Amino acid sequence: MSESRSLPRKTPRQARSLATVSAIVEAAARILEERGHEGFSTNAVAEKAGVSVGSLYQYFPRKDALIGALILRQTMSLIRDAESAADQPTGQEALSALIAPCVHQQLERPALARLLDYEEARLPLDAETEQVKRRFFELTRDALLRPDMPAQPDIDVAARDVVAIVKGMIDAAGEHGEEDRNGLTLRVKRAVIGYLKAGSDGG
Amino acid sequence: MSESRSLPRKTPRQARSLATVSAIVEAAARILEERGHEGFSTNAVAEKAGVSVGSLYQYFPRKDALIGALILRQTMSLIRDAESAADQPTGQEALSALIAPCVHQQLERPALARLLDYEEARLPLDAETEQVKRRFFELTRDALLRPDMPAQPDIDVAARDVVAIVKGMIDAAGEHGEEDRNGLTLRVKRAVIGYLKAGSDGG
Amino acid sequence: MSESRSLPRKTPRQARSLATVSAIVEAAARILEERGHEGFSTNAVAEKAGVSVGSLYQYFPRKDALIGALILRQTMSLIRDAESAADQPTGQEALSALIAPCVHQQLERPALARLLDYEEARLPLDAETEQVKRRFFELTRDALLRPDMPAQPDIDVAARDVVAIVKGMIDAAGEHGEEDRNGLTLRVKRAVIGYLKAGSDGG
Amino acid sequence: MSESRSLPRKTPRQARSLATVSAIVEAAARILEERGHEGFSTNAVAEKAGVSVGSLYQYFPRKDALIGALILRQTMSLIRDAESAADQPTGQEALSALIAPCVHQQLERPALARLLDYEEARLPLDAETEQVKRRFFELTRDALLRPDMPAQPDIDVAARDVVAIVKGMIDAAGEHGEEDRNGLTLRVKRAVIGYLKAGSDGG
DNA sequence: GATGAATGAGGCTTCATTCAT
DNA sequence: CATGAATGAAGCCTCATTCAT
Incomplete structure (x- = not known):
């Protein structure tokens, strides 16, 4: 539109x-x-x-x-990988399936990722991009709703926070030149789980 | 100088x-x-x-x-408030004393904060700014070393992750137009504590 | 290139x-x-x-x-005319064939010539210009080596001095608003010949 | 004025x-x-x-x-030394007494001399400077009129040419980084004498 | 007289965008 | 459709000069 x-x-x-x-x-x-x-x-x-x-x-x-197209390309590439989260049996695994592609994309081309991040906030995105981004959010939300996940008082807030935590940690890692993707993925997941647990019991 | x-x-x-x-x-x-x-x-x-x-x-x-001066100004203003963390009796309180000024600064002028964040990564910072930023990191590290905090396998990694989590969450909040500073502060702290707990027992 | x-x-x-x-x-x-x-x-x-x-x-x-291109243009134009010096039967005629184009160019556009002179000294010239200038020097040297020219103790010094004399006189003429090209050419040639004769017998 | x-x-x-x-x-x-x-x-x-x-x-x-004052300073300094030419018994010696200070000044500060040369042509000079320059020309003219000098058909043209030759040669020397003042002085004098001789017998 | 902060016109250069070929 | 020459607004920055203190 x-x-x-x-x-x-x-x-x-x-x-x-x-x-x-x-x-x-x-x-x-x-x-x-x-x-x-x-x-x-x-x-x-x-x-x-x-x-x-x-x-x-x-x-x-x-x-x-040009930037818009680039953002769309990267976002679609991310979502393509992240879709598998929906197929995971447990929330834990779904979470991993969400985080891994993020880590992958950020560490693959850290400078690019960071710059696009900035642009995403600056530019009015087209409908398609918005939709793809929304899809990622939904996948996250769905993962958090799985039975093996700590219940959250407000699932939308939780999902937003989780996305923010993931983004923040991965971005810092990219900036810092970190290269150990598995290690990073684990730490990010730990942070998310920690957040979820801390939030489940009324915080 | x-x-x-x-x-x-x-x-x-x-x-x-x-x-x-x-x-x-x-x-x-x-x-x-x-x-x-x-x-x-x-x-x-x-x-x-x-x-x-x-x-x-x-x-x-x-x-x-100009941007450099702006970054220095904001960073110093932040550290001025954050220094009180060192005086807190417990780690929990020290953490709050660190997070609160971050939240305050970000929500006070969210657009500015976000842009300066981007610039901080792009520009070579002068010595003074670097030092102030290091000081913030040290305050965080010290807080995590307090006896009431869960022990961390690698304190530097932990401190870096904590800073990243705080930054990520606060930034997202600013972008999202969130205005409830106390609520945000609590959620951030919860996330940090969750991360620390999750990390203390080997993940 | x-x-x-x-x-x-x-x-x-x-x-x-x-x-x-x-x-x-x-x-x-x-x-x-x-x-x-x-x-x-x-x-x-x-x-x-x-x-x-x-x-x-x-x-x-x-x-x-821009100035560089201008210098190149003028220098090439000069050398194009001066090349005929190589074909002259005697040194005397070769000398005339060298001096005449200099006089011509200087009096044609005296202000331009003077300014470019200044720039030539100030600017780093590109390879092509350097080469064209060297060629002019060589033509002069060759002319001085003709049998009908007074022998010089140091041919390079002599050539340099001759070029300097020519330049000095022509420049002054241009500045002075002189318009009689033939008269000027004759005087310059006379000065050069005088210098060469004075130099040939040990000075 | x-x-x-x-x-x-x-x-x-x-x-x-x-x-x-x-x-x-x-x-x-x-x-x-x-x-x-x-x-x-x-x-x-x-x-x-x-x-x-x-x-x-x-x-x-x-x-x-500023430039005007600088030009005046240098010109006066030059003339102060050159005045001694008037006291020399012979034209030959007077000529040397004129050339030597020029060589001295140019080689003492070649870059400055060259720049001021350019400015002299560009700027409208004040009355005092004009007068000092005129004085230098007169000294030259007088030297050429001495009995031991070859007679010239047009004394003013000769004086102008001599000044031009001196200027041209000395300038080139400065540009070339020459440092042997005596050698240069001799060569310049030789050129001048050569020019005068060549000019005296109708060319 | 001395100081140095302030001014602002103007010069250099880039780059998104258009359009004739 | 492709090309790349042309455009010109706009941005960065300098520096001669003034003037309040």
Whole structure:
């Protein structure tokens, strides 16, 4: 609905266009990582993608749309992995299935993750992205409602807090250059469980 | 003592200039809040501060120095309040004394806090700021070492995680428009305690 | 081949841009002549060239590059004419063939010549310009080595002095508003011959 | 008459002021040498002179006046030494007495000399400076009129050419980093004599 | 007279965006 | 559709000059 902000101005029909679009998006990611916000210019992205600026503007009506597309790409990639949480037998396992992809994505490209985080807060996101993000929240909420999880007085607040804890810890780890994904995943899960337990008995 | 990045290029000698400097810093804060990064221009800051750009550059050698000064100001303000943690009889109370000022600062000016957070990661901080930040970390570490706190296998990791949890939760709250400071403080503390307990018995 | 200081940042591929580039260079020359260093601004040059500043910066990465290109243009123009010196049968004629183009260029646009002279000393020249200048020196040296020229104890010193004398006299003439090119050429040649004769017999 | 351009706005009566003025002028010289035109700012000069900008403007109404004063200082210093030419018994000796101070001044501070040369051409000089320069020209003319000098068809043209030759050679030497003053003086004299001889017999 | 804080016009340069080819 | 030259508003920053203290 507010598509003008981040969706490609024209949905690519041909394979070539698809390839172009994803080359551009990946180039955007790389420029962002390598040069930060300061060096993130449409010309730089086009050059790295091996296309002309004109072509870039064929698919992305404005600079922000590039970031929007990037956010969508990363968020969808995250949710694809996180969906498996729904299939886990226990809450504990569901939680792990949620945290692991987050850790993975953050430590895979920490600089990118951090920058996109910032952008997510700044930019008006398009409907699709919002929906994907909502889905992640729901998965979290559902995991917390599993029978093996400590009961929470307010499940929405709990879910929000859990997401915040996960985000906060993982982000700090990325910034700190941490590389032990399993260790980090464990610590994050421990924190979440600790929070849930502490909250279940009236806090 | 002096750091090219964020310290005033000229230490103000006259009363007039002291006023100018703080007017500029506060103007920078306001512009950042109201217009975000995009609208944060030296001219805008100077105008809002009621001085000329020239004056601004008399005290801040480059645009980034404004942000640096702002970060220092906020960090020092935080630490001033947080120092009381050292005087608390118990770890529990020390923890509260640490969390409360964080919550206060974040909810007081959420947009500003979030933007400065981003800048802290991006900018090379001057020595003074680094030291103040280290001090906050030490206060946290000391609190966790109190006898009434669950013992941690690695105190530094624990302290870092605690800081990350606090930051993550408070930041999310600010973004979400939360206003109940006491409630938030309690939830954060609960999360921290939960994490510490979960961590003390080997996870 | 490429030199960051004065070569166009982008080699023009289309006919359009070739025209743009030379329009810019000529505009630079004119602005320099009409307004001197003080009035030599990129905006002024762009305006006089009838293009936008952006276009100017598309081809010249910095202001100095404009001057560099101008120096190269003038030096190449000079050498093109001076090359005929190599074909002259006698040293006397070769000398004339060297001096005449210098006089021509200086009196054609005296203000420009003088300013560029100053810039040549100030700016780091790119490889191509250096080479062209070296070529001029070699032509001079070769002329002095002809059999009809008085033998010199140190041919390099002699060549350098001759170039200095020529430059000094012509520059002064330009500054003085002299217009009689033939007269000037003769006087300069006389000075050079006088110097060479005086130097040949041990000084 | 056109005093506004370079004379101190107020003639210093007190010893202290005199000291201040010459400190400023020398500071100007140093800044010019060390940082060239680009770094030559009134603030830099004031700082190096150890006075405030305000004080500088007390004595020099505008930036150019600094350069004007510097030119005057150097020119007067030159003429002071060159005056001895008038006392020499022969033209040959008078010529040497003229050339030597030029060589001295140029090689003493080559960068400064070259920059001032450029300024002399650019700036409207005040009456006093003009007069001092004229005096140098007269000394040269008189030397050429001595009986032991080759007769010249046009004495003014000859004097101008001689000055140009001297300037050209000495300047090139300074630029080239030459340090042998005696050798240079001899070569310059040889060139001048050569020119004069060549000119005396109708070319 | 001296000081140095303040001014603000103006110069350099970038970069999102358009559009002729 | 692709290209890349062109645009020009806008941002950063300097520095000659003034003036209140």
